[in-house]
Amino acid sequence: MLSTSITPRVSETDGAGHVNNAFVPVWFEAGRREIFRILTPSLAFAEWRVAMVSMRVDYTRQIFFHAEVEIRTWIERIGNKSFTVYEEAWQEGALCAKGTATYVYFDYRAQRAEALPEAERRALAAHLRER
Amino acid sequence: MLSTSITPRVSETDGAGHVNNAFVPVWFEAGRREIFRILTPSLAFAEWRVAMVSMRVDYTRQIFFHAEVEIRTWIERIGNKSFTVYEEAWQEGALCAKGTATYVYFDYRAQRAEALPEAERRALAAHLRER
């Protein structure tokens, strides 16, 4: 499991008084930094290798400005050309949101998905969620 | 169907050269403005009545900076205390993303979901998607 600490920002709250739901996908993306590094070790966009296919978030509890949030990130599934990340957002001991994101391993120059190389598959597998 | 025109912003693109996936939920939320107005006619946050339960987005095509995007918004389902919005993002004649968002009708003071009043249900129903 990868753990990322997020300090909520004023600009991420909304008029309803809590963190706006649209920032949870932003935080979940922040939680995937080491996953991105597996596929693009330089983190350089000229060598970027992932493209998002789908995303799902379930909101179970409001998130507030005053306390730290922990994003927990696992790999849930590794397919031939794609993989799915599972993530949770925790604040003050409570699960506030959980979700998945599916990416394809993408060649931006050729504009097509490609099979995940074996070394990358193994590196992703090290973060597989046990159930 | 509600239609909202979005002009992509430089700040909404990312290093991979297209609109970042995290801004599609932001645009879809922008597309729900008239839905929010049905439930909170003043659009004042002190009277805000919706809380997001879940969101799903499928990305079918990259979205680019240079052209307008149309967000199309329908009501997909009206439950007792909740409802689901279905949305699509179109750019240059192509469907680029589609997704759903489910909200509960929420009393922020009492911190609990409530049944959707009949007048609001009828107003939402005017935007139901025919299938």
Added chain:
Amino acid sequence: MLSTSITPRVSETDGAGHVNNAFVPVWFEAGRREIFRILTPSLAFAEWRVAMVSMRVDYTRQIFFHAEVEIRTWIERIGNKSFTVYEEAWQEGALCAKGTATYVYFDYRAQRAEALPEAERRALAAHLRER
């Protein structure tokens, strides 16, 4: 003068109940789209020609969610390698924010500022603010 209409988004408000100050620079950048198009007619990032040098915003009135905002954009100064944009944000007949942004005409491959070509200078000059 260029005029850009902005519909505030829920995600752009903050817990203090108004539009968060950090989104005014985002809206002002949105107002510069036709300025960017003068320098990069394709709006393609591979041919992007501006880099920001400085930005200043004065906030004169709170901006709220419920009403449209008009961004007014002028060119204030055209130098040899740089130019300054002056912008205002208006809501319900009141000036809410004003600011300037200075850009250099930049060659991202060579990583250096260059003199603004004559044709681009003339096109920018068409938007000069008269005082």
Added chain:
Amino acid sequence: MLSTSITPRVSETDGAGHVNNAFVPVWFEAGRREIFRILTPSLAFAEWRVAMVSMRVDYTRQIFFHAEVEIRTWIERIGNKSFTVYEEAWQEGALCAKGTATYVYFDYRAQRAEALPEAERRALAAHLRER
């Protein structure tokens, strides 16, 4: 001096390949969290006490996705009803941006600025930048 570590997010980069200039004000606001806490110890928006008057940012170097950024935050000036924060963004040993933000001590219910109480002035003064 207050120090805040920022890990750049994909969604904060733009098509030009670096961190978009509009996110520097967002990061600088993140750097002011402990300043906000002095004026609103609970960090609750119902008791929020600051309103932004003006902001200025000078961009001296591009900021990239791959490396951490340190935001350094000082108080530059304490007036009767207002105060000014001075901030810098550093990446890989280089100063990339610097700026100021001026806030008034604000009563949102009465909608007017008020004199900074003595205790708050002393707490702010502990972060004064020596020059």
